[in-house]
Amino acid sequence: MIVLSEDSQRTSGRDAQSMNITAGKAVAESVRTTLGPKGMDKMLVDSSGGVVVTNDGVTILKEMDIDHPAANMIVEVSETQEDEVGDGTTTAVVIAGELLDQAEELIESDIHPTTLAQGYRQAAEKAKELLAEDAIDVSAEDREELVKIASTAMTGKGAESAKDHLAELVVDAVLAVQDEDGIDTDNVSVEKVVGGSIDNSELVEGVIVDKERVDDNMPYMVEDANVALFDGALEVKETEIDAEVNVTDPDQLQQFLDQEEKQLKEMVDKLADAGADVVFVGDGIDDMAQHYLAQEGILAVRRAKNSDLKRLARATGARVVGNLDDIEESDLGFAGSVAQKDVGGDERIFVEDVEDAKAVTMILRGGTEHVVDEVERAIDDSLGVVRVTLEDGKVLPGGGAPETDLALELRDFADSVGGREQLAVEAFADALEVIPRTLAENAGLDPIDSLVDLRARHDAGEFGAGLDAYTGEVIDMEAEGVTEPLRVKTQAIESATEAAVMILRIDDVIAAGDLSGGQVGDDDGDDGGAPGGMGGGMGGMGGMGGMGGAM
Template identity: 60%
Template sequence: MNQNQPIFILPEGTQRTMGKDAQRNNIMAAKIVAETVRTTLGPKGMDKMIVDSLGDVTITNDGVTILDEMQIEHPAAKMIVEVAKTQEDEVGDGTTTAVVLAGELLKNAENLLEQNVHPTIITRGYRLAAQKAQEILNNIAENISDENEDVLKQIAITAMTGKGAEAAKEKLAELAVTAVKQIADEHAIDTENIKIEKKVGNGISDSELIQGVVLDKEAVHSSMPKKIKDAKIVLIDSAIEIKSPETDTKVQISDPTQLQNFIEQEEKILKGMVDKIINSGANVVFCQKGIDDIAQHYLAKSKIYAARRIKKSDMDKLARATGAAVVTNLEDLNSEDLGNAGVVEEQKVGDEEMTYVKECKNPKSVTLLIRGGTEHVVDETERAMKDAIGDIAASLKSGKVVAGAGSPEVEVAKELRKFATSLSGREQLAVLSFAEAIEVIPRTLSENAGLDPIDMLTETKVQHDSGNKWAGIDVFSGKVVDAWQAGVIEPLKIKVQAIKSASEVTELILRIDDVIAGGEGSGKGGGMPPMPPGGCGMPPGMGM
């Protein structure tokens, strides 16, 4: 029997990478993703222009938007994209920080792998370092409450610096703080209750906060009043129309008078529906479904403002803003179900009519109307506002903030190096690598601002060693300053979440030593694709 006969254990077309090659390929893919967004970090970060297959253009320096639009295919690189998405969902900001940190952790791990340090020792060291880093951050963080309005404003300005909205950051920061404080409940802040409506036209500084809700809808009938003061609002989530029978129905009519009676009966039913709305005392109707033409006529005749096909999410926001209850059955409608607003009016914004529900008393849902010269400007301003709102909400939820400008990273790295000396064994090397990796943030801030990273980092470390924990890099003056005094403030949650996500995904990628990728022709007898160089084939004696 021939001893050299290949043994088939995988379908044809499958590619397999093993051992150090697998680790090297995964680390390389992750590093490329990190390098892609690295130049966008900080106030002097650059923007990326992404053109999709349909020719739609996105211009942004928002990490998660860039990675999302790039449609990355590599499995390890996709894991890095997940880090950005988690950061976005949890905090709403700091996505670039998380991705750059993950890339740097993997880069330093690669150096340790080349020194024959086992991956499990590196992952254990990284886990210890991540826990210690979170502990250090909690210790150095400053407390904050919703009374510290100036600090909250600084947080919003820090989030918007370096983004397209920077020109009007003072005004936008004020709007963001007011909006978050308005919707905050005792223990919860749901940023979903801040509706962001975009309209191209005017400039960014013309953006406004409406104490209520703005709907991209107009009155259903031209005879309806365009403005109603002291509005009594009814929210209906069923159609103001004749209901069709559930089953197929046939109506036989033998003479024309019966047809007339049939039409009159329909009108009577619709009139009855409208009368119930009128009797409740409502003068504004928002309907989630359709409104029949005849019902529209009767509503307009009674000088009632009505809009139809309102999104469910907008209905919920209207309920929170006006205090109205959403009514399903008009039979049950009474004056207690109505909500109140100072003014409901139809306004022309750009070339579209919009309905403003404003001057609500203590609304728990508000609207930010974002304006800007072009669609790209409006989109980027919206992303900046979402970051600012997310940061303010995260700060108030945890009640803790840190200074920015790379100062917390340098402080954490300093403390981690001290912590490393308390460890025996090779984990010490991994903790030192982690400390070095976390300094990638101040280093990148310096590089993106055209400063010398070695000089800036050395000077910052000297300040930290002399006890100034908030010494950070002022990228505009090129000097080391007290970041807290300079008003560069960020929520603690951004830093903690970035370290958690980056270290966890790094540990996951480092533990992979075998990648088996099914080819397109797997299991269908397709031809074997050519193997890429670098040992991506099967080991000897394991042909496919």
């Protein structure tokens, strides 16, 4: 017996499962039309009137105000996919939704959810094994292949019109920041500029700091610059305790001010003696210090972010110092050019011509802010897939080819699985075919005809046969250069399966308060109130209901 407060609500058994499955399917349905090169965009308007136009699955789900806990589990699938790989977020969510849809039919046929969960896990493990066996090896030196992978990740997104140019920039950027520790794409900074066309986007092998020099008397440009990085303030230190200075004579005041100036002059002299031509300061710079720096011909920037200092250190080879008393010539970095330039009406500091650019900056341009934002999202996806490809060295053909092949292989595998789990494995195989089917639907093709053609080609042993969304024909995706990293697919299958299994294993929802703006179950804890629970459950997806018209 469970004793609940008056505000608590409960849904049990088949009703709870049905409510959660419906919520999960609704999330998947909301992004399904964005899948593939012919996917549509969504316009999301927040409560303050801000507008986001995108077809990036994880962005759509983050922007939507989703309250339902089961629906949020599906949202987490997209976030995990984004964090681990950078691309394939919509694929992961759509597969999760279809696994739930297939499970619903089996539950209605009295297959127990635990049996389903077991079968799904077996199918997922087998699927990952099969994908690893069929994956195509890619060499890190094969630049042409890397460019194709980067280009595939941008297909169907706002950056598609300039994907060839942008793919080259992405590959250059990832190869530049690669080191013995691996690849950290955080070292690829993105600066967005509204104005010009996407084709005007460029890669700067170095760092762009969104600041200006602190004094107009400082040089605009310094060539062959020794760069100092100081994570502190060029200001007179304040006392750490409350203190008063009583001045009884004008001469004493002058001595006090002279002493402050002397301290500031000593700080600047230490930078000059070390040989610094440019200094980036993490905190403030006193007006008098600015004057002395300008006299020495040193270009100075204040309040540089920690992330900027780290990237400048990687790019120039400088060491970030916390105390100017210790600064030496060996702490300085080098840049062939440090200059203040105008970019789209904003002045920024460019640190370029570095010996080994382990931090780079991409300048993305576009006609409107919405365009530039969507290009940035496409670039993020593309950076992720190139990174993963270099790390793993394995890719798969696109166009729904891996999913079609897995579906056939898993149906054969199901025959070797005993018990009712066999039905779950077959359901898993059917669920995977949602990807080629959706690609066909979004391209305006007949999904049944497309799926029949794909199955026939894969039955004949053509692993790379995928759907060309532009012509409607089934072609060899590998030969066409349409490939994506192995990890995109394995991670999508793994995350989708885990989320679906977790949702299916829930047979009781006890909410401390109103779960979803509607009645979830009767307060007396019995299984009644299912219709209210379902209605409430979906209503509780908050922004989803409101966004429906916008989509």
